[in-house]
Amino acid sequence: MPLIIRDFRPADADAVLEVRRAAVPFLVQTREALIEAVAHAPAAQRARLLVAELDGAVVGVCRTGLEHGTSEPGHAYANPQVHPERRGRGVGGALLAAAERHVGAVGAVRVHSWVLDEEGPRAFAEHRGYTSSRASHILRLDLAEAPLPRLPELPAGTGLRTLGSLRAEPRPLFALESEAVLDEPGDVVTDTLDFDTWFADTFVHGGIDQELSTVVVVDGIPAAHSYVETDGRDRLASRGTGTGRAHRGRGLAKLAKTDSLGRARAAGYTAAFTGNDDTNAPMLAINRGLGYEYFTGERRYVRDL
Structure with a gap:
């Protein structure tokens, strides 16, 4: 049967999640969160989730669309993933070509893609005109198995909240995140977060676990957070850890993440993944202090259309 690329x-x-589990096991999501995220993606993002069907089976997937939350126009993303047993048959190239056609038609001039830092994936990207950026x-x-640090005694005025407990009072949390993302290393600055889009992604359709994600509050105001997403089975992955500028240097990010990981362990999860830019020394130090070990590497590749 021919290779088919479709929405x-x-x-x-279920097939898409199995492809991802085999190809990129550090990207986790539940079935329900995947369906919700596709159905409710912001219109301005022009997002599509492409799948590759070969011999009647889904063997590859590619998220693509326009970067949102940034004042820099024309940036897009395309992240093809192919089941390891089905590589070398043109699946990844067909997915990437379809994604480039889509984002080019809706105004993109530059495409960003995350690539496993291995010889084969790097060669795949470079052969198609992509250049490594970070x-x-x-x-x-x-x-x-790994021991987690014991939670310290909390300073006066400091408390731990689940993300879900803040749904009724989200504006201070939005202010915290809008500030924290400005300092994240990356090729595209996130400087125009929209409240409604952020709220939907954080509390409604984005897949962030409301009970396993932790927010540190100081005098009742969110000061740091650690969000996670799970596969509903045994794995979870960080969806962002950040601290407001006025509260940095006090260990609040580590506090939030330690509490979140403790909740996850108690809920039966056995593996946690996180990703950090190699220039983000503070978060790398926090994660290694928590017991994280190197699993694999990724490289960000960029191509001008």
């Missing part, structure tokens, strides 16, 4: 359908969810470390924590 995702809800019935594809590196990222993917770290893994064995939640079943």
Whole structure:
């Protein structure tokens, strides 16, 4: 049967998640979160989830669309992933070409893609005109065996909240995140977060676990957070850890992440993944102090259309 590239359908969810589990096990999501994220992606993002079907089976997937939350126009993303047993048959190239056609048609002039830092994936990207721009470390924590630091006694005025408990009062949390993302290393600055889009991604359709994600509050105001997403089975992955500028240097990011990991362990999760830009020394130090170990690397590749 010929190779078919088409848009995702809800019935594809289980197959897509199995492709990702085999190709990029550090990217985790539940079936329900995947379907919700595709159905409710912001219109301005022009997002599509493409799937590759070969011999009647889903063997590859590619998220693509325009970068949002930035004042820099024309940036897009395309992240093809192919089941390791089905590589070398043109699946990844077909997915990437379809993604480039899509984002080019909706105004993109530059495409960004995350690529495993291995010889084959790097050669795939470079053969198609992509240039490496930055590196990222993917770290893994064995939640079943590795000891977690004990939570310290909290200073006066400092408390720990679940993310879900802040849904009724989200504006201070939005202010915290809008500030924290400005200092994240990256090729595209996130400087125009929209509240409604952020709220939907954080509390409604984005897949962030509301009970396992922790927010540190100081005098009742969010000061640091650690968000996670799970696969609903045994793995979780960081969806962002940040601290407001006025509260940095006090260990609040580590406090938030330690509490979140403890909740996850108690819920039965056995593996935790996180990714850090290789220039982000503070977060790399926090994660290694928590017991994370190197799992694999990624490189960010860029191509001008």
